[in-house]
Amino acid sequence: MDDLRKYVGNEENQKILANNIEKIDVAVQKIITTLKLAFPKRDLEQIAQMCSDKVDTLILSEEQRHQSKYVGGQFIISYINEAAFDLKIELYFKNAKNDWIQVKSKSQPRDMKYLTSKAILELRTKKTVVFEIDPPILKYQKEE
Numbered sequence: 001m002d003d004l005r006k007y008v009g010n011e012e013n014q015k016i017l018a019n020n021i022e023k024i025d026v027a028v029q030k031i032i033t034t035l036k037l038a039f040p041k042r043d044l045e046q047i048a049q050m051c052s053d054k055v056d057t058l059i060l061s062e063e064q065r066h067q068s069k070y071v072g073g074q075f076i077i078s079y080i081n082e083a084a085f086d087l088k089i090e091l092y093f094k095n096a097k098n099d100w101i102q103v104k105s106k107s108q109p110r111d112m113k114y115l116t117s118k119a120i121l122e123l124r125t126k127k128t129v130v131f132e133i134d135p136p137i138l139k140y141q142k143e144e
Contacts (some may be wrong), residue, residue, distance in 0.1 A: 036078035056136035068093035073133040079123040
């Protein structure tokens with residue numbers, strides 16, 4: 001500890017230390033800026049759109065697994081509290097016997113900091129926002 005005091009007590013070393021702290025601060029600010037660009041705040045529609053491909057993959061997988069046909073479903077964003085929200089999907093299928101099959105999934109709580117202020121206000125007000133899930137369109141169908 002005495003060596004550290006001698007090092008820091010030296011005026012030249014204080015300047016070096018201050019310069020290094022400033023460089024570290026600049027680097028940290030760049031990292032924060034990069035993270036903000038990588039994880040921009042999103043509105044509720046953007047969150048739903050981001051999950052769309054994964055939901056389509058799940059629908060196609062479930063159709064094969066149960067030998068069923070997708071009938072409909074919902075993507076649900078729910079308010080938990082001031083700090084968190086969650087995502088849910090509810091999918092409905094009918095098999096060859098015309099029996100209903102329901103597939104549900106729910107996320108862990110997500111931090112509100114990833115939402116725009118408009119999205120946070122909408123969730124606070126409505127508590128739940130529901131998006132209907134259309135059947136997936138296969139790539140070869142999109143090209144036609």
